[in-house]
Amino acid sequence: MASRLIDEDPALAHEHALAASRRAGRIAIVRETLGITAYATGDFALALRELRTYRRISGKDDQIALMVDSERGIGRPDRALETGRAVDRSALATPVRVALAIAMSGARLDQGDLELALGELEIPELDPDRAFEWSPALFAARAAVLEDLGRTDEAEFWAHRAEVAAEALGVDEAGDEELYVEDSLIEDEFSEAEFSEADVASVEDVADDATEADDTTDTPEPAEPSIEDEVRELLGEDDETDDETEDDSPSASEKPEA
Numbered sequence: 001m002a003s004r005l006i007d008e009d010p011a012l013a014h015e016h017a018l019a020a021s022r023r024a025g026r027i028a029i030v031r032e033t034l035g036i037t038a039y040a041t042g043d044f045a046l047a048l049r050e051l052r053t054y055r056r057i058s059g060k061d062d063q064i065a066l067m068v069d070s071e072r073g074i075g076r077p078d079r080a081l082e083t084g085r086a087v088d089r090s091a092l093a094t095p096v097r098v099a100l101a102i103a104m105s106g107a108r109l110d111q112g113d114l115e116l117a118l119g120e121l122e123i124p125e126l127d128p129d130r131a132f133e134w135s136p137a138l139f140a141a142r143a144a145v146l147e148d149l150g151r152t153d154e155a156e157f158w159a160h161r162a163e164v165a166a167e168a169l170g171v172d173e174a175g176d177e178e179l180y181v182e183d184s185l186i187e188d189e190f191s192e193a194e195f196s197e198a199d200v201a202s203v204e205d206v207a208d209d210a211t212e213a214d215d216t217t218d219t220p221e222p223a224e225p226s227i228e229d230e231v232r233e234l235l236g237e238d239d240e241t242d243d244e245t246e247d248d249s250p251s252a253s254e255k256p257e258a
Helices: 010-023 028-040 044-058 064-074 077-085 094-111 114-120 135-148 152-169 197-218 227-235 239-248
Strands: none
Touching: 010 028, 028 044, 028 064, 044 064, 064 077, 064 094, 077 094, 094 114, 094 135, 114 135, 135 152
């Protein structure tokens, strides 16, 4: 229920997460969910506490970006940067690493270090010619920093790339998926007409498989043999054998010679 309600009613989602934590507080995903819903409702202190507990139980750093942002929400950008620097970024999954870069850039902005904020976003994933699930948020973050720096033309370029990437990937500005699109890259202006052949082939294959599945479902299954048929088969007899036996057998009037 927390997952279903988090976007439309974060407060109610948080109530569900609290109820779960009272019943299963030692389960990692419960503490993670409580931390996320607390973050969504603006309770950054609780979010930070719960996400730390989740990391301690699970041993995972996949919510490190929310932890950095929670430190920012409390008003501690210095601690936010320390939290982000304490993890090995090379060991993080790509979406987590990108989210962390955006959070670290925000902490730099909180400190008023615009150039350093821009530098936090200089990561390999910042490629204007490719779009992945994390690209719209990354492009938009770069556009915002460039705007603060007064580099308007560059800001407009990246803002446009963020919009086009979001539209091509079927996500909104927050990065929430609106339409399923395979995570493979979309090249050259992210035009729908320029999906890679591999992507098109994979979609067609799925359609063909579905058609074949429908065809097979319409094929009637052969009737199961009756018990009598099975008995005849075991005895080595069939209907024709029975007829021949009756024809070849001597009649009542024809008695064998003594």
